[in-house]
Amino acid sequence: MTENEISDKIIGCAIQVHRELGPGLLESSYEECLYFELIQSNLLVEKQKPLPLVYKDVKLECGYRLDLMVEKKVVVEIKAVEVLNDLHMAQILTYLKLTKCKLGLLMNFNVPLMKSGIKRVVNKL
Numbered sequence: 001m002t003e004n005e006i007s008d009k010i011i012g013c014a015i016q017v018h019r020e021l022g023p024g025l026l027e028s029s030y031e032e033c034l035y036f037e038l039i040q041s042n043l044l045v046e047k048q049k050p051l052p053l054v055y056k057d058v059k060l061e062c063g064y065r066l067d068l069m070v071e072k073k074v075v076v077e078i079k080a081v082e083v084l085n086d087l088h089m090a091q092i093l094t095y096l097k098l099t100k101c102k103l104g105l106l107m108n109f110n111v112p113l114m115k116s117g118i119k120r121v122v123n124k125l
């Protein structure tokens with residue numbers, strides 16, 4: 001599957017979760033439910049995947065964790081905030097660079113309509 005095909009499935013699952021739960025819950029609730037939906041869609045999903053930082057050829061365990069990594073190609077960062085800001089965008093861009101993935105989805109579930117809470121982020125390798 002391509003990154004675009006994977007992201008389409010992820011977005012569909014996120015919309016389904018948001019329809020069921022609505023806004024107002026903790027990020028961890030949305031993460032668990034989205035993880036469940038993606039697994040049910042027969043996608044390979046890693047949850048809270050450790051992400052080391054390599055600095056001058058030294059692998060440092062700095063405590064970074066990806067919310068979800070789907071099919072080893074798409075990074076999903078889940079938020080439940082009033083508004084996405086530049087820091088959230090910088091976070092997912094950093095994760096994309098560290099993983100060398102091309103595509104990330106920044107998803108804010110604390111919105112009335114889920115499609116308005118989704119930012120598609122491309123890493124221009």
